[in-house]
Amino acid sequence: MTATLQPDLAERVGMDPAFNPSACMNCGICTAICPLGLRHLPREVFAYVVLGMEEEVLQHQEEVFSCLLCKLCEVSCPAGVHITENVRALRHYFDRNVFRLQGR
Amino acid sequence: MSERKIGVYVCQCGGNISDYVDVERVRQAVAEDPDVVVARTAMFTCSDATQDEIADDIKLDDLDGLVVASCSPKLHTFTFRGVARRAGLNPYRYTQVNLREQDSWAHTDDRLGATEKAIRLVRAGIARTRLLEPLDPTVVETVPRALVIGAGIAGLRAAIGLADIGLGVVLIEREAEVGGHVRELGTMYPHDRQGQELISELLGEVRRREGIALFTNAELVRKGGTFGNYEVDIRTRGDSNMTRRFEVGSIIVATGFDSYLPEEGEYGYGIPGVLTLPEFKKLVDASEGPLVYGDRPVRSVAYIYCVGSRQGESGPHQYCSRFCCTSAVHTDLELRAKAPKVHQYHLYRDMRTYGRYELLYNDSREKGSAYLKFAPDTPPEVQRRGDGQLEVRVHDQLASQEEVNLDVDLVVLVTGMVPRSNQELIQRLKLPVGRDGFFNEIHPKLRPVETVVDGVAICGACQFPKTAGESVASGLAAVSWSAAMLKQGRAELDPQVATVDPDLCTFCGVCMEACPYGAIGQQELGGSRQVAVIDPATCKGCGGCAPLCPEHAINVLGYTGREVEAMIESLAAGVA
Numbered sequence A: 001m002t003a004t005l006q007p008d009l010a011e012r013v014g015m016d017p018a019f020n021p022s023a024c025m026n027c028g029i030c031t032a033i034c035p036l037g038l039r040h041l042p043r044e045v046f047a048y049v050v051l052g053m054e055e056e057v058l059q060h061q062e063e064v065f066s067c068l069l070c071k072l073c074e075v076s077c078p079a080g081v082h083i084t085e086n087v088r089a090l091r092h093y094f095d096r097n098v099f100r101l102q103g104r
Numbered sequence B: 001m002s003e004r005k006i007g008v009y010v011c012q013c014g015g016n017i018s019d020y021v022d023v024e025r026v027r028q029a030v031a032e033d034p035d036v037v038v039a040r041t042a043m044f045t046c047s048d049a050t051q052d053e054i055a056d057d058i059k060l061d062d063l064d065g066l067v068v069a070s071c072s073p074k075l076h077t078f079t080f081r082g083v084a085r086r087a088g089l090n091p092y093r094y095t096q097v098n099l100r101e102q103d104s105w106a107h108t109d110d111r112l113g114a115t116e117k118a119i120r121l122v123r124a125g126i127a128r129t130r131l132l133e134p135l136d137p138t139v140v141e142t143v144p145r146a147l148v149i150g151a152g153i154a155g156l157r158a159a160i161g162l163a164d165i166g167l168g169v170v171l172i173e174r175e176a177e178v179g180g181h182v183r184e185l186g187t188m189y190p191h192d193r194q195g196q197e198l199i200s201e202l203l204g205e206v207r208r209r210e211g212i213a214l215f216t217n218a219e220l221v222r223k224g225g226t227f228g229n230y231e232v233d234i235r236t237r238g239d240s241n242m243t244r245r246f247e248v249g250s251i252i253v254a255t256g257f258d259s260y261l262p263e264e265g266e267y268g269y270g271i272p273g274v275l276t277l278p279e280f281k282k283l284v285d286a287s288e289g290p291l292v293y294g295d296r297p298v299r300s301v302a303y304i305y306c307v308g309s310r311q312g313e314s315g316p317h318q319y320c321s322r323f324c325c326t327s328a329v330h331t332d333l334e335l336r337a338k339a340p341k342v343h344q345y346h347l348y349r350d351m352r353t354y355g356r357y358e359l360l361y362n363d364s365r366e367k368g369s370a371y372l373k374f375a376p377d378t379p380p381e382v383q384r385r386g387d388g389q390l391e392v393r394v395h396d397q398l399a400s401q402e403e404v405n406l407d408v409d410l411v412v413l414v415t416g417m418v419p420r421s422n423q424e425l426i427q428r429l430k431l432p433v434g435r436d437g438f439f440n441e442i443h444p445k446l447r448p449v450e451t452v453v454d455g456v457a458i459c460g461a462c463q464f465p466k467t468a469g470e471s472v473a474s475g476l477a478a479v480s481w482s483a484a485m486l487k488q489g490r491a492e493l494d495p496q497v498a499t500v501d502p503d504l505c506t507f508c509g510v511c512m513e514a515c516p517y518g519a520i521g522q523q524e525l526g527g528s529r530q531v532a533v534i535d536p537a538t539c540k541g542c543g544g545c546a547p548l549c550p551e552h553a554i555n556v557l558g559y560t561g562r563e564v565e566a567m568i569e570s571l572a573a574g575v576a
Ligand SMILES: Cc1cc2nc3c(=O)[nH]c(=O)nc-3n(C[C@H](O)[C@H](O)[C@H](O)COP(=O)(O)OP(=O)(O)OC[C@H]3O[C@@H](n4cnc5c(N)ncnc54)[C@H](O)[C@@H]3O)c2cc1C
Pocket: B149, B150, B151, B152, B153, B154, B155, B172, B173, B174, B175, B178, B179, B180, B181, B182, B185, B187, B188, B189, B190, B218, B219, B220, B254, B255, B256, B257, B258, B259, B277, B278, B281, B323, B327, B330, B420, B422, B425, B459, B460, B461, B462, B466, B467, B468, B469, B471
């Protein structure tokens, strides 16, 4: 399958300056450590955001909302990715764009 | 039978030899030789304790010959020559016999055979040693001046270093302007200083030093003379088309690299908007605000890494060019500072921003650039669509694991370094060229700037791909190598060189043609008889000439015809 890209997706998702999914260097520690065994969050969903693959991001709504925000991955991340902050930003993005919730 | 007092030491090499060779039997067999006055075995002959023991034996027994049967002469010839010298024995009366690489390691399945071979090898060493005469190193006087070829950042800095240490310098640059590639660069990593500025500062420093004679539009057209006193002819083009001759004690080659030029169609090269890294760097350096290419604003850029490097079996450039990952990442940051909104995609194979340059890579990711990894067997494809848009298709090996189509305004081919074509210089100096086309040092760790040509060193990116800082560091290494040699005013050369017996020589000229170093000349003896004569400072002792001489007039000292024949006889004799 060939993806269609939305180059400004990362800007639209992340309104907070702490939003930094692009800092990820794809080591995979987060995936190995996640107590829920989430497969696509954080690493792959972040990559979809950075590349602008909006449809793929939308397909992972369940994982975005299952995350415990336990920060186990975040404290182990060697690249200083603000993982839980980024997940919150993603939830906010779903709120606005999928559930059409108003306000910030 | 001659009467010599030879000491023989058979090494166990901690089992490397003694596991496969009965060293005690070897010792006994050679101890019978009437000229051998001491024969011992040792666990590690090269250990300090055994070296001291050998030195004591030399003094006590007044030895006049030494044989150590251990490992390859490449490893320990100088070690045991040193032992001999310290104990007052002429170091050229020493023979290293190789029982490890040439015997025990080669015959691990045949202890008896390996032991008998060891006996023959050691006997051959003794046979040679019996005939060895003392030799003294050839001493040459050295001229306190160096020639630096190439005035890039490495050559410029080397010239300044040489002048500051009190040596004269002739600095030549083929182009009209000095500075090489760095002259073309704006902001550089890691300090964000301008390349042009660095070069004009260095040029100012060069001009301030009277000891440096700088010639631009200049090339070396001839090298004559001998080590320590090379005569070099420098030709300058332009208004003053002339040739000047200088005497120099050392030559430093700093001729740099060429940037890889992609072939037409390689990753779309040739399509407008597909640029090489140097071309793109120029564009970014020159841009003040938002980037514009051909009147069109640039909103997105895709970098394709390793173009012309790491070609595997498919091309001549199999090495990594080392600077280009960092340069691409640094250019990304430079562009981001000028035009923060540009989307930058990096399509890489492996990210090699080694050492502190890792921080630049982190910074670029943190600031929002996207990095995708492709496999060498599925490289990205670049196309120009009907509407003029550039399209890069790549299979991302990282998180997305998908084929991705990137619509971009520019494609940057992250091109590497290739050897500069410099055939005439290579021939003139007999420079050693590696399989990759860059110049070769003697030893990458221990003699990192010297070449096998006496008095000739290499530095900068003509040796292998280097950053500017690494190029300068090697340039300064070449400075200290020059100073160590030239500040003494004299240098010692290996005396194991060829000599001609003038009584036998008929001057047939066969040897002159054979010598790869041009060491053989002609001399007139009394009665206008011509004979060949070999310059000991130029001869490498390779032995190429000796077996060709129909009159047997040539001998290599330390390996004379008699010595070699005696060795062959011992090797061929029975072991019993
Ligand atoms: C796009 C790009 C960006 C880069 N950015 C950086 C950076 O930001 N930071 C960094 O550290 N490095 C950077 N580099 C690497 C840097 O350019 C090299 O490390 C540096 O140029 C090597 O210097 P050099 O003196 O060995 O060779 P060169 O710069 O190639 O200079 C060699 C000189 O020798 C002359 N010459 C060649 N043959 C002869 C001859 N036969 N006779 C006389 N003269 C001769 C040439 O004309 C030239 O002037 C970059 C390289 C590129 C291509």
